[in-house]
Amino acid sequence: MPGRERIETELVVVGAGAAGLYAALNAASLGASVTVISATPLAQTASYWAQGGIAAALGDDDSPALHLADTERAGRGLVRRSAAEILVNEAPEIIADLQRIRMRFDADSDGALALGLEGGHSRRRIVHAGGSSTGRRLARQLSAALVREPRVTILEGTRASNLWAEDGRVVGVVCEDGLAVAARAAIIATGGAAALWQRTTNPPGSIGIGITLARAAGAAVADLEFVQFHPTAVTGVPGREGYLISEAIRGEGATLIGPDGERFVDELAPRDEVARAIWSVLEQHSVDSVGLDMRAVDAGRFPNIAEALQQSGLNPSSELIPVAPAAHYMMGGVVSDLNGATNVAGLYVIGESACSGLHGANRLASNSLSECIVFGARAARKALDEPAAVAGQPPISVALELPSQATREAMWRNAGLIRDRAGLELLIDDPYPLAAMVARCALAREESRGTHWRSDFPALEPELDLKHAVISGPEPTFEEWH
Ligand code: SIN
Numbered sequence: 001m002p003g004r005e006r007i008e009t010e011l012v013v014v015g016a017g018a019a020g021l022y023a024a025l026n027a028a029s030l031g032a033s034v035t036v037i038s039a040t041p042l043a044q045t046a047s048y049w050a051q052g053g054i055a056a057a058l059g060d061d062d063s064p065a066l067h068l069a070d071t072e073r074a075g076r077g078l079v080r081r082s083a084a085e086i087l088v089n090e091a092p093e094i095i096a097d098l099q100r101i102r103m104r105f106d107a108d109s110d111g112a113l114a115l116g117l118e119g120g121h122s123r124r125r126i127v128h129a130g131g132s133s134t135g136r137r138l139a140r141q142l143s144a145a146l147v148r149e150p151r152v153t154i155l156e157g158t159r160a161s162n163l164w165a166e167d168g169r170v171v172g173v174v175c176e177d178g179l180a181v182a183a184r185a186a187i188i189a190t191g192g193a194a195a196l197w198q199r200t201t202n203p204p205g206s207i208g209i210g211i212t213l214a215r216a217a218g219a220a221v222a223d224l225e226f227v228q229f230h231p232t233a234v235t236g237v238p239g240r241e242g243y244l245i246s247e248a249i250r251g252e253g254a255t256l257i258g259p260d261g262e263r264f265v266d267e268l269a270p271r272d273e274v275a276r277a278i279w280s281v282l283e284q285h286s287v288d289s290v291g292l293d294m295r296a297v298d299a300g301r302f303p304n305i306a307e308a309l310q311q312s313g314l315n316p317s318s319e320l321i322p323v324a325p326a327a328h329y330m331m332g333g334v335v336s337d338l339n340g341a342t343n344v345a346g347l348y349v350i351g352e353s354a355c356s357g358l359h360g361a362n363r364l365a366s367n368s369l370s371e372c373i374v375f376g377a378r379a380a381r382k383a384l385d386e387p388a389a390v391a392g393q394p395p396i397s398v399a400l401e402l403p404s405q406a407t408r409e410a411m412w413r414n415a416g417l418i419r420d421r422a423g424l425e426l427l428i429d430d431p432y433p434l435a436a437m438v439a440r441c442a443l444a445r446e447e448s449r450g451t452h453w454r455s456d457f458p459a460l461e462p463e464l465d466l467k468h469a470v471i472s473g474p475e476p477t478f479e480e481w482h
Contacts, residue, residue, distance in 0.1 A: 003089075005051060005178065005179050006179075006180045007076070007180070007182070008131075008182050008183070009033045009181060009185055010033045010034065010183060010384065011020075011024070011033070011035075011183055011184065011186075011187065011380070012034075012037065012038045012185075012187070013027075013187045013189055014037050014160045014173055014186065014187070014189060014190055014213075015037075015038060015155065015188065015189035015190035015210060015353070016038035016040075016042060016156070017046055017048070017189060017190075017191050017351060018047035018050075018351065018369055018373065018376070019047070019189040019350040019371075019375070019376040020036060020187070020189030021139065021143060022380075023189060023350055023376040023383075024146060024378060025142060025145055026376065026380035027384060028146070028149040028151045028152050028376045029344060030380070030381065030384060032151065032384050033152075033153075034149075034152045035152075035153045035154075035183070036146070036153070036154045037173060037175060038154065038155065038159070039158065039160070039205060040203070043139075044204075045191065045203065046135075046137065046191040046192065046194075046205075046206050046352065047372065048136050049135060049136075049201075049202070049203055049244075050134060050135025050136075050249065050369060051133070051135065051248070051305070052118065052126070052134065052246060052365055052366040052368070053116060053126040053127050053128035053129075053134045053369065054094075054126065054127050054134065054138075054369045054373070055067065055091065055121070055125055055126050055364065055365070055366040055367050056095050056125060057123070057126060058095065058113060058127070059123055062123040062124075065088075066122060067123075067125060067294075068081075068085060069089045069122070069329075070120055070364055071087070071358075071359075071364045072360070074214050074359020074360070074362050075359055075361055075363070076225075076360055076361040076460070077360070077361070077449065077460070077462075077466065078357070078360030078361040078465070078466060078468070079357065079359065080356060080357025080358060080360070080466075080481040081482060082482060083357050083358035083442060084358050086338055086374065086378075087367065087374050087375075089185075091373075094373045094377070095113070095305075098363050098373070101142070101145045101368055102141060103129065103137065103138060103387050104129060105127045106127070106129060106130070109376070113127050115127065118247040118250075118251045118268070118365035118366055119247050119250065119268045119269060119270055119271050119365050119373075120268070120270035120271065120365060121364065121366075122455075123340070126246065126365070128402060130303065130304070130306070131248075131302040131303055131305075132246040132248060132302045132304055132305050133304050135369065138369065143284065158176075158178075159175060159176045159209075159400065160173045160176075160210075161175055161176040161397040161398050162174050162217075162397060163186060163214070163216070163217040164180060164181075164182070164391065164395060164479050165218075165346075166389075166392060168218075170186050170345065170346035170347040171183070171184075171346060171390075172389070172391055173186050174396075175397060176397055176400070178397055182391040184346070184383070184384070184386045184389045185346045185347070185348060185383035185384070186346065187340065187348040187379055187383055188214055188347070188348070188349040188353050188354075189350050189351045189353060190208075190209050190211075190353050191205070191351060191352045192206055192352035193206060193207055193208030193227075193434055193438075194206050194227065194228075194327040194328050194329060195248055195327075196407065196432070196434065197227070197326075197411045197412050198405075198409050198411065198412035199233070199235075199241070199327065199412055200327045201233050201243075201244040201326050201327070202327070202328065203275040207398065207402065207426050208330070208353075210327065210349070210353040211334055211353055211434060212400075212433060214342060214347060214349060214353075215433070215437070216342070218344050219334050219335065219344045219347060219349070220334070220470050220471065220472035221333065221335060221470070222332055222355045222357075222468045222470040222471065222479075223331050223332030223355050224330070224434075224438045224469070225363050225438065225442035225452045225453050226330070226360075226362070226450060226452055227327055227331070227438070228248065228271055228272070228328050228329040228330075228331065229272075229326060229416075229451065230248070230271065230326055230327075230328035230329075230404060231246040231247075231256075231275040231278050231323070231325050232249075232250070232292055232323040232325075233245070233323060234312075234322065235322055235323060235324040235326075236288055236322050237312045237313075240308065242326045243308060243312075244326075244328070245321060245323060246305065247365050248302070249292075249294055249297055249302060249305070250268060251268065252297045252298070252301070253297055254267065254292055254293060254297050255292075255293045255296075256290055256293070256323075258285070259281070260285075262364055263477045264277060264281055265277035270362055271362060271363075271365060272361075272450050273398060275451075278290050278324060278325055279418065282324060289322035289324045290323060292323045293319065293320050293398065294321060295318070297316075299316050303413060309321065310461040325417060327411075327412075329352065329363055331353065331355070331362070331451070334355060335355055335357040335472075336348070336349045336354040336375075338356065339379055339382035340356075340375055340379030341379075341382060342473070345386075346389070348379045348382070350372065351368075351372045352372075354375065355468075356372060356375065357481045360448045360450065361451060401433075403434075403435065404431070404432070407430055407431070407432045409452060411435055414426050414427050414439075415427060415438055415439060418454075418455050419452070419454055419455070420454060421443065421456055425443070427439035428443075440469065440471065440476055441476050444469045444475070444476040445469055446461070447460055447461040448460060449461075464478070466480045466481060467479065467480055468480075
């Protein structure tokens with residue numbers, strides 16, 4: 001019989017990636033007590049693995065309006081403008097805020113912020129730290145700031161098993177070991193679900209735990225058919241399967257080379273376009289990889305990538321790196337408003353677990369860390385306005401189901417870059433509930449748009465512009481978001 005220990009706090013945050021840590025820090029700075037629950041150690045969060053940077057319109061030739069236009073163009077007619085406006089307008093300020101907590105971004109030779117370029121951006125606007133180590137440095141810096149906060153308790157190695165709800169309001173979180181954390185609000189920040197696909201760039205914990213918990217508590221989920229496949233993940237190299245080669249490297253001039261020795265795509269087009277172009281080369285030539293030519297790039301600017309490749313016996317300054325697409329980021333998640341609130345009172349969601357409509361059908365590169373920070377701060381402020389909870393007896397914790405290898409293989413086969421009805425229907429009865437929900441959204445969207453490509457419905461249907469597939473009952477329904 002597990003123990004029944006109980007903690008009282010004002011805010012409970014589930015997940016210790018960039019979004020969760022920043023939300024906790026903001027809540028603590030407003031005077032609240034915060035408990036952060038994290039199943040995995042910091043180094044296994046998706047934020048820690050993130051090689052991309054933080055997108056913000058900071059250059060003299062840039063503006064939030066241009067950042068908005070690029071976000072909307074990449075999102076293929078599905079971006080919720082109100083959410084994207086918040087992101088592009090608030091992103092520049094958060095860079096300054098992160099500098100206040102001693103986050104050091106890469107600088108150019110004049111000491112100004114060095115702004116990088118990635119796919120789909122019309123201007124240089126990505127700030128990095130340590131080249132491709134931005135996520136790692138951000139997570140470390142936020143953790144260091146939190147450790148200095150006496151009001152914050154971090155429970156590492158503790159897995160949330162269910163949300164604690166009373167009279168339709170979330171009043172806390174129950175953990176697998178029986179610990180119950182009572183709070184006036186809970187924020188889900190557990191990341192996405194790209195590790196549900198066999199070939200992925202994500203850590204193994206990215207299986208949508210928070211999305212599953214929120215849905216079980218009655219929260220609506222949406223846009224699960226939109227999963228971004230990163231174009232350049234290493235393949236065929238033992239021990240490095242799925243290792244991400246940052247798009248920032250293409251931003252500095254790396255090119256993609258097909259088996260015939262020729263370039264075949266604009267390497268800085270939005271990610272859905274580049275991933276699909278690679279996929280057709282793989283199919284057409286019956287090969288497993290294309291070559292990433294990094295020979296013109298100063299690999300020393302991306303030390304962690306250069307080191308990982310060298311450890312695998314690959315020399316980026318003299319040979320092509322074998323790459324192919326891998327599942328990387330889920331645009332869908334728990335439906336949230338512009339402050340991270342869900343349809344369940346007391347329940348908030350931020351970061352990749354959330355679906356505010358910001359990314360539409362295809363996220364613009366490096367908008368995700370910006371989202372974690374911008375919406376993490378907003379959700380923390382709003383959640384503290386919830387009435388103080390008077391929680392009674394917590395529910396019994398339940399052991400969480402994990403996806404099997406068979407589920408991950410089936411997702412790759414049937415809900416990969418190119419899908420069709422016959423394959424998606426095979427997932428409908430999958431024992432992992434989130435896999436079945438992805439299939440239901442993907443079946444409902446009978447068109448091809450962004451990262452969702454149906455071979456049986458290859459055209460984009462303009463009447464589905466701005467329409468999001470929302471699951472709040474047995475079948476998805478389409479809702480228009482502005
Ligand atoms: C990358 O560095 O290519 C990934 C960054 C992102 O997912 O935006």
